[in-house]
Amino acid sequence: MQEGDSVDEYFRSYEELNVHHLMLDDNPRTFAYRKAIFEWREKFKNKVVMDVGAGTGILSIFCAQAGAKKVYAVEASKLAILAKEVVIENNFENVVQVIHNKVEDLDANVIEKVDILVSEWMGFYLVHEGMLNSVIVARDRYLKPEGFMFPSIAKLYAAPCQLPSFFDFWNNVYGVSMKCVGKKYRETKPLKPEVLTVKPQDLLSEGKLIAWLDLKEVSDEDLSHLGGNEWVFPCTKDGNYQGACIWFVVEFPNGSELPTSPMDEETHWKQTVIVLPSTIDVKKGEAIAFKMFLHHDLVNSRRYNIEFIMLDPADAEHDIPCSCNMPKCIVTRAYIQEHVNNPPISRV
């Protein structure tokens, strides 16, 4: 224990290290970055890179291993002290410069402009934690105009889903009926979104793109409200509509990606769900519609408030074509089908 550190601080630091252990141990996450960086080796070679929120410095070292000339590893927390040791342990002290500071507080006269801005800034349902705003500051101050964001694109998806652990589970708990407990459990639930693993078979429809962020262009203003459109989901199976499942995908400039959907290998982000107060039975082909907004909390900038509005699918705007079984969509599909099969004969 160092002088001046209380046991409390030590525990905090352990908890912090524990979180980093969890993140490093998240194979799909760390492998996706490593793969993307290594596959883009020729672009990293002799380039200047900044790693925003470097943590223990692993992404900075990947960049150095890929041939970067210089990496600024910016880390605001005490982890920066450890990151410095990691850099030395891997003999990259001539390449990676750990900067123990907030990226917002750096002296722009001291740091050169960079070619690539690397960051693992994603939180639950992409934007929880609000770290992307710091990445935007770094981009605007330090990224060359022709530089690259790494990742470069982020996409947020949603789909209606079943939530057996919130509903069916309580109907028969080892032969005991606990519907009243399930009801109470759900009543206390919609106050905050839940992070959990949704099984692929519990999705009731394909995901729809709720928000699409070009990280080279996105602004704080863009991030203050995400989503907000109406989405219509044609059910791909019979089931119980019990919630909305949210996940994200980020894409790297080399074309590879880090997906976190129920169909992909589980990451520490899992999925995020909005739990409905009660079950709605749905049939294959039936349409489910909702609006979803994510509002950046004005008081706590690390938080988002998620607004979820169920819509009557009859009033919502459907895709064209839409695979649901509402008469207007059946007619539209038939019309399109006819014109695809029997295109007007050109009279040349």
Next chain:
Amino acid sequence: MQEGDSVDEYFRSYEELNVHHLMLDDNPRTFAYRKAIFEWREKFKNKVVMDVGAGTGILSIFCAQAGAKKVYAVEASKLAILAKEVVIENNFENVVQVIHNKVEDLDANVIEKVDILVSEWMGFYLVHEGMLNSVIVARDRYLKPEGFMFPSIAKLYAAPCQLPSFFDFWNNVYGVSMKCVGKKYRETKPLKPEVLTVKPQDLLSEGKLIAWLDLKEVSDEDLSHLGGNEWVFPCTKDGNYQGACIWFVVEFPNGSELPTSPMDEETHWKQTVIVLPSTIDVKKGEAIAFKMFLHHDLVNSRRYNIEFIMLDPADAEHDIPCSCNMPKCIVTRAYIQEHVNNPPISRV
């Protein structure tokens, strides 16, 4: 939301329900109780039962399903309100009486003596949470002299183990050496035992019985200090001695048990480990020795302080016979072997 309940209280109550969901969803745990109760059906039939710390009331209902005449389901928390609803939902309101109170505060003139005292009181490394003391109060006040504790026996085991997530993991994190982070991680660790899943192949020896509790007889005094002997563990394989793994087993009067060792199906208790500051290489046949005490915390009665003392196996008392490769144990084994193979001929 009920009048008078703040959002904070609601969150607490959700967290509480979440813990109960986790426990109910712990299959080996809930099935072990259900199996033990149902297999002992003839003993539950027409008997009076008390369930101490009934939670949502599931064990009380199992007892009612098994034919109990009367079940007192004692629950101090607000969950008692839900337990009452669960009882009604399962049509056992004539059998199960939910009592919303601490078992210590019940009026002994109102509650009759019971034949069987059921409780799921076990915490991490058996005694964390200190709920057993309340069970002892209930036993001394309400269990008939010829009555049964359910479970009836609890055993605490320990064995030396490897802890790859604390050691090997940091040697090569996706091609990056992070030994310095691992060192820091471990330095902050021994302050409290860690709850995690130990793989069977990471045990370096068979477990030894650290404490054995006959729940019909055990006293608060017995619980104030558990363990304290010297234990010698002959290694069953080459490996890295990096910690001590602790687990427990409880036994029911019907002979079935609920085990939580690394060899058994995972429960929410997982295992508890004491992490060593550094790795010690060991070879098959080599002896590892330590003392382990669990002291009930005088200030916070829900806690135990674990004292772990590494011993020189040369100075420790070995089993007779002991399968380690120290000369005295080899000689003892040879001596016993000779006398088993060539017993002295009786000169009749």
